[in-house]
Amino acid sequence: MLDRSRFREVMASFPSGVVVLTAFGEDGRPRGLTVSAFCAVSLDPPLALVCIDKTSNTLPAVQHTGGFTANILAAGREQLARRMATKLSAKFDGLEWRRPESKAGGPILDGDAAAYAVCALRDTIEAGDHWVLIGLVMEGDQREGIAPMVFTRRVYR
Numbered sequence: 001m002l003d004r005s006r007f008r009e010v011m012a013s014f015p016s017g018v019v020v021l022t023a024f025g026e027d028g029r030p031r032g033l034t035v036s037a038f039c040a041v042s043l044d045p046p047l048a049l050v051c052i053d054k055t056s057n058t059l060p061a062v063q064h065t066g067g068f069t070a071n072i073l074a075a076g077r078e079q080l081a082r083r084m085a086t087k088l089s090a091k092f093d094g095l096e097w098r099r100p101e102s103k104a105g106g107p108i109l110d111g112d113a114a115a116y117a118v119c120a121l122r123d124t125i126e127a128g129d130h131w132v133l134i135g136l137v138m139e140g141d142q143r144e145g146i147a148p149m150v151f152t153r154r155v156y157r
Helices: 006-014 058-067 079-083
Strands: 020-023 030-035 038-040 046-055 067-074 111-129 129-143 150-151
Touching: 006 079, 020 046, 030 046, 030 079, 046 058, 046 067, 046 111, 058 067, 067 129, 067 150
Parallel strands: none
Antiparallel strands: 020 030, 020 067, 038 046, 046 129, 067 111, 111 129
């Protein structure tokens, strides 16, 4: 079996988009984290998946809300990506966001996202130290002319 360090190096070579996954906690406050494992699963019905660490502070909010919003970050939002990758409790201080129409989703970061997908949690699959969350996409949009950010080999592009 490939050791953890080498596995990380190999996987870091695969370029991915950068997503801030959001949900609302039991206290009604927004929660979020940065993820790079997000993709489409199906067109009919519209399904997307995201992988989230079992120790994530956002996971209980996703479970409480019964869904999540995947904010696909716009290019140039590296500072926000790094901020959301921390365990800070005040990640949303000073950020502009809005509530989705669906109660299942989390905050939509209109000014920072190239696109977003609001998902109702459909399936949860245990996979090692992560959960694979599959969501039914309830609403979403993309901003014309706004390029998404890409992450590869631990560098934002």
